[in-house]
Amino acid sequence: MITENRIYLTPDKVFLPLTDKTSKIAVPQVEIGDKVLVGQVVAHKYNGKQQTPVIATVSGEVTGFEQRLDRFNKIVDHIVIENDKLNQSIDLTKLDGDVAPALIRERLQACGIHQVTVDGIYTDITFERPLKHILINAVYINEPFVSTDYDFIKQNAEAIADGIDLLKVAAHAEKATLIVDKYMDYDTLEALGKATVDKGIDVAEINTKKIKGWDYHIAKKLVGEVLSIDLIDNQILYTSTVAAKMVYDAVREGKPATNRHLAITGDAFLINAMYDVKIGTPFTEIVDDLGGYHDETEELNCHIGSFLSGEQVDNDSFTITASIDNINVSGFREEVEDVCIKCGECNDICPAGILPQNIMDAELRAVNSRIVELNTDRCVECGLCSYVCPSKINVLEWVRRAKRRVG
Ligand code: SF4
Ligand code: SF4
Structure with a gap:
């Protein structure tokens, strides 16, 4: 059970993967010994012709390039930056009022927001074609096990609503729907209601005690068609309140996406917590910050993203990326399968x-x-x-x- 909120924003070094699941080629823009600022482009990665920047999440010195396991269980090149802890950033203007779609997209690219994630589903945002719906999950980060951090939502309700609106404008989306839990506390529901009321964002209330697999059911209802694995194929952008806040920070505050809000859970830890982590931090440092694993934990089962459809990784040496919303580590258990009883x-x-x-x-x-x-x-x-x-x-x-x- 999550019992604490923690921050881990000043690692000594960050390790940024140069490629990912979809962008498999990268061209570094810096050399060993170069000084970099927060938000500076340190590499470009390519998915075909589509170019995405890799940005520095700390200021400091580039000290090397290293092969490490990434969060998709692949060994890939990482750029290593030694953190000078001065947090010196590139200058990005704050964009107020109405912002043109092209400018929002440009800003998201510049701030390293090219992928949004929720509940183990990762979506590349290219905005190549108009979307029908922006669907924001304010209920789960790992259905049906881990609920979102309602304090985070309450404190950032206005920013989240504005972030959803900005995504809607950037994508020329017809509609935006925020999905909330009927059993959310009154203050959180009220804060979201007030923040969304004048922005043309629908609020859909669900009964989490009854619905399982609700995200697909609701998305299906909204578009009235069978959905593919990648909801973007159905012109749906499905993401979380954390991603909406990152969009707000990038556009309104001129802040690159350098931190990630995520849940660290599992019976292998002494403590389970919500974390604000610097992107590029080795996960093992977070484990140490939590007091390590239980002594009796021998073999680890490390899972990134949804328990139902996320990824199992071979070990815990990966680093935190912008697309990780939760990590669970449990002691290894062999599940004994029984025969199918045709219960249906x-x-x-x-x-x-x-x-x-x-x-x-x-x-x-x-x-x-x-x-x-x-x-x-x-x-x-x-x-x-x-x-x-x-x-x-x-x-x-x-x-x-x-x-x-x-x-
Ligand atoms: S994983 Fe199972 S429940 Fe989910 S869509 Fe596939 S067959 Fe259906
Ligand atoms: S029919 Fe029942 S027992 Fe068989 S696989 Fe499905 S859920 Fe399991």
Whole structure:
């Protein structure tokens, strides 16, 4: 359980990955020995022709380039910057009032905001085509396990609403919807209500005690169509209140995205906490700040993003990036799977409206035609089928295998 709010904003060094899942080529813009400012472009990374800057998150000296594990479980080049702790930043003007869409996009790029994340879903924002909806999750950072930090929302309600509005303008979106929990405390709901009322942002209240997989269900309702894994394909930008605040900071305050607000949880730690962390900080430093792992923890299970569909990483040597909203580390446990009792729970909950139990069966029997017939490709990999299974079967893994078989 999260019991504390902590900050870790002055690491001695930051390690910034030069590439990521989609941008696989990078060209450094600095050399060893160069002095850099917060927000300075230290490399450009490329996804085809699309160029994205990698920005310095501290001021100081470039001391090297190192290969390390990244948060996607790949060994990639990182740029190393020794923090002079002076926090000297490039100058970016504060943009007030109405801001043109092109200027907002330019500012987000300049501030290193090219990807938004929520609940284990990572979306590249290129704004290449207009969006229908901006959908902001103010409820979970890891459904159905970890709720968002309502204090953060309450304190930043105006900035969050303005950030959503700026995203809406930048994307020429028709609509923006903020999803809140019916059981949020009154003060948080009131703060969000006041902040959104004159901005044309709809507020959708959900009953978290009843709905599982609500994000896909609600998004589906809003667009009225089957959703792909990447919601941006359905012209939906799905993100969090933290991302909306980062957008506000970049545009209104002229602040590059250098910090990340995230949840660190799991039974391997002595303490679980919400953190403000400097992007590029090695995760092991946060572990030390939390007092380390429990002595009896031998093998670690480290998970980044949603438990249902995030990524398992091999070890804890990755560094914090802007796209990490939660990290869970637990002691290793072998889940013993039982046989399928054909209860149908997985079929009932599937937000994509497909039949995971039947797909698993077809995969077990290797019947390709049946796998195709069951629309397996519609699976959005939310993991809810595994979550509800009383026999602890990793149904999602069977569906993934089936997808690969016919893909
Ligand atoms: S992971 Fe399971 S529940 Fe989720 S969409 Fe795929 S089959 Fe359906
Ligand atoms: S939830 Fe589990 S036990 Fe029930 S039908 Fe699906 S796979 Fe079988």
